[in-house]
Amino acid sequence: MIGWQIAERGKLTKINKIEQLEGIDSVKVKITKTLITEDDVASIMDEKPPLLIPGRMAIGQITEIPYESEYLKKGTKVGISAVRNCGKCNNCLRGKPEKCSDMFVAGKNVDGFLKDFAVLSTSDVFPFPKNTDENDVLYLEYVSLALSVIDRLKIEKGQHVAIIGASALGSAIAQLVIYYQGVPILIDDDDDNLMLAKKSGIYYTIKSGAKAEKEISSITGGRMPDKVVFVTGSDISPEMAFKISAPFGNVAFAGFSEVRARSAFNVALDKQLTCNFVTCGYGNAETAINLLANKAIDFTNYYVPLTKMDKVEQNIQKMCDAYEKKEKVADLLIDMLG
Ligand SMILES: [Zn+2]
The missing domain is CATH 3.90.180.10 (Medium-chain alcohol dehydrogenases, catalytic domain)
Known part of the structure; x- marks a missing residue:
């Protein structure tokens, strides 16, 4: 070898x-x-x-x-x-x-x-x-991990799910949210990433920055999302995940790499959020292959x-x-x- x-x-x-x-x-x-x-x-x-x-x-x-x-x-x-x-x-x-x-x-x-x-x-x-x-x-491993995220957050039909980080993995999670009839809102600091996500069928794509929270608020009718995913390779501060979550919301940190930026947990504490950490998609490969075969995720x-x-x-x-x-x-x- x-x-x-x-x-x-x-x-x-x-x-x-x-x-x-x-x-x-x-x-x-x-x-x-x-x-x-x-x-x-x-x-x-x-x-x-x-x-x-x-x-x-x-x-x-x-x-x-x-x-x-x-x-x-x-x-x-x-x-x-x-x-x-x-x-x-x-x-x-x-x-x-x-x-x-x-x-x-x-x-x-x-x-x-x-x-x-x-x-x-x-x-x-x-x-x-x-x-x-x-x-x-x-990209099998991304889809397997995305399945673990969906499972952990128990995403329901019609529910808004904010995803911070529009890498190929973030896009896979967003596409899978659509497959399970949720509504993804994908956030990133890079215009090219957002454009690729849009081409991949994600309707709500938002540039991170001063106006992002307001835009998310308007999409969710002021309620803010109950489910938030932070893709760990993202350059955005993890604190954003806490800030945009509804009170008592569920936040998942998902990915294979470490979280780069430091974050204060006080916002999560104030809102009494539930935090999940998903670092692999163990056991999901077979389902993932079927999703890919059907082009449910592209x-x-x-x-x-x-x-x-x-x-x-x-x-x-x-x-x-x-x-x-x-x-x-x-x-x-x-x-x-x-
Ligand atoms: Zn073991």
Whole structure:
């Protein structure tokens, strides 16, 4: 297996090691495309980075499988779940894997998919219907996480949901709110992000700033939203989530990266809000694949050009430089076939 591993802060090194099947429940997958996002770059640029292979989002094709089934066989194209429960903690042992206290997350605390082959458990690979655009399947982890957010906030029909942060993940959450018949209000400080969200079918998009609260108030008939989602990679202050929430509202902080800006919790205290934290979409991959197959969530507006594998180090270096300068970090899609 050829891959790239974090050697030190901001630096990747090419590695070569042998990967073999680990038993009858494992499969060997040829990784065909890997999507490197700002979350991966945040890991690479961490003060104490994890010395592992980055890359949370990838798709591939099965090349070896001990027992073929109708569902999984050699040549099957698959989406890959980046999250696995530990199997050893109290909650795992009590049959509550979704509440695992030690989740393995690819590219965060176990090897990710910036490599040409991966050995995975059969329960972590998901075939997708033929008519599905494989470029949408790359975003599987976002849809799984968005499903966890919807579930945690118990979003109801007709309800306004404010979402702060119009990244591809924020857009996925907003599109899923529409799917469940809620009304998303998407907020961001970047005009381009808001434009992409609008193209993706989000009706209410609002630029953060002095007038934002007033606009949200007018959309919600003065009541303000009961449900607010703050996407953790956003540059906006988390305090905004508390400010725009209705009293006794529910706020969810959702995403794979850490919250960047510091925030005072006093507004949340005054309004007696309920705060939720959602950092993975464990158990939702199958539902997520179906949503993508039906184009209930569409990432077409977020696709980025396919780049060559031999430019990996160079291209990720550019992302790290942009991250360091606090500039916008564009996603990088790598053709792992060459
Ligand atoms: Zn566990």
